[in-house]
Amino acid sequence: MKLYPIETGNFKLDGGAMFGVVPKTIWNKTNPADENNLIDIAARCLLIEDGNKLILIDTGMGNKQSEKFFGYYLLWGSHSMDKSLAKYGFHRDDVTDVFMTHLHFDHCGGSVQWNKDKTGYEPAFKNAKFWSNENHWEWATKPNVREKASFLSENILPMQKSGQLHFINRPEGDYLAQSELGFGIFFADGHTEKQMLPQIQYKDKTIVFCADLLATAGHIPVPYVMGYDTRPLLTMPEKEKFLNAAAENNHYLFLEHDAHNEIITVQKTEKGVRMKERFTCDEILT
Incomplete structure (x- = not known):
């Protein structure tokens, strides 16, 4: 097995929205804002090469939305899906599976593209199976007002229309030891219904793709919950359980949205779970 970070592009989000009720005087120390109160955000995906499978976890925003739409998020940097895949010798047609942690636009927008004459849409990975779960699919296709x-x-x-959509067989509890794709999955409901966090055994390490349960290293304290979460009081115990397990088992936490911290470990302290070490993807995945 080999793992590759796939940087699909950086953008900006409102720091207050990203930290909810936490005062700016606190979160600005770890996630400094610009003059418009915006903080740096990444869309860092993960590619798993495992035998004859090439599995992509999340796909970023994509590029099919309007200039007005992208204007809200102030894209920056030179990363793209195609350049990142090419860096490791791959093309999007090589991808066999696209696993979506959830279906918010910044996680799955790159899964679909315009067709050639721009009269409609088509899967951006023509040879891939797309993986979600039935509970989340129902939630996303019949959205509540807040998440619409x-x-x-x-x-x-x-x-779905392409026939490439598949659903993960979900367990009764919040953890699936081994999915159809060969890795474990932690299910969390605080951010959105049945968000899926892959847990990958890689060499002698456990790599956990944190998605939106832990957006950045600055979100480690349990009460630091995003304003985007639909059930913040549920996010907190989920995050506490997740972080305690990460500290006890020395998990390596792959941060999808942290533009400046790629992989971290955590440890228990008198103040709760806190950052232990930080690493680049090259240090851990090569």
Whole structure:
């Protein structure tokens, strides 16, 4: 097995929205804001090469939305899906499986693209199976008012129409030891219904793809919950359980949205779980 970080592009989000009720005087120390109160955000995906499978976890925003849409998120940097895949000798047609932690636009937008004449949409990975779970799919395709702006039909429905959509067989509890794709999955409901966090055994390490349960290293304290979470009082015990397990088992936490910290470990302290070490992807995945 080999793992590769796939940087699909950076953007900006409102720091207050990212930290909810936490005062700016506190979160600004770890996630400094610009003059417009915006903080740096990454869309760092993960590619798993395992035998004849090439599995992509999340796909970023993609590039099919309007200039007005992207203007809200102030894209920056030179990363892209295709350049990142090419860096490791791959093309999007090589991808066999696309695993989506959840269907918010910044996690699955790159799964669908315009067709050639721009009259409609098609899967951006023509040879891949797309993986979600039934509970989350139902939640995303019949969205509540709060999340409606994050669940865009053009990002979601073409996967089903193509016949490439598949569902993970979900367990009764919140942890699946081994999924159809060969890795474990931690299910969390605080951010959105049945978000899926892959847990990958890689060499002598456990790599956990944190998605939106732990957006950045600055979000480690349990009460530091994003304003985007639909059930913040549920996020907190989920995050506490997740971080305690990460500290006890020395998990390596792959941060999808932290533009400046790629992989971290955590430890228990008198103040709760806190950062232990930080690493680049090259240090851990090569």
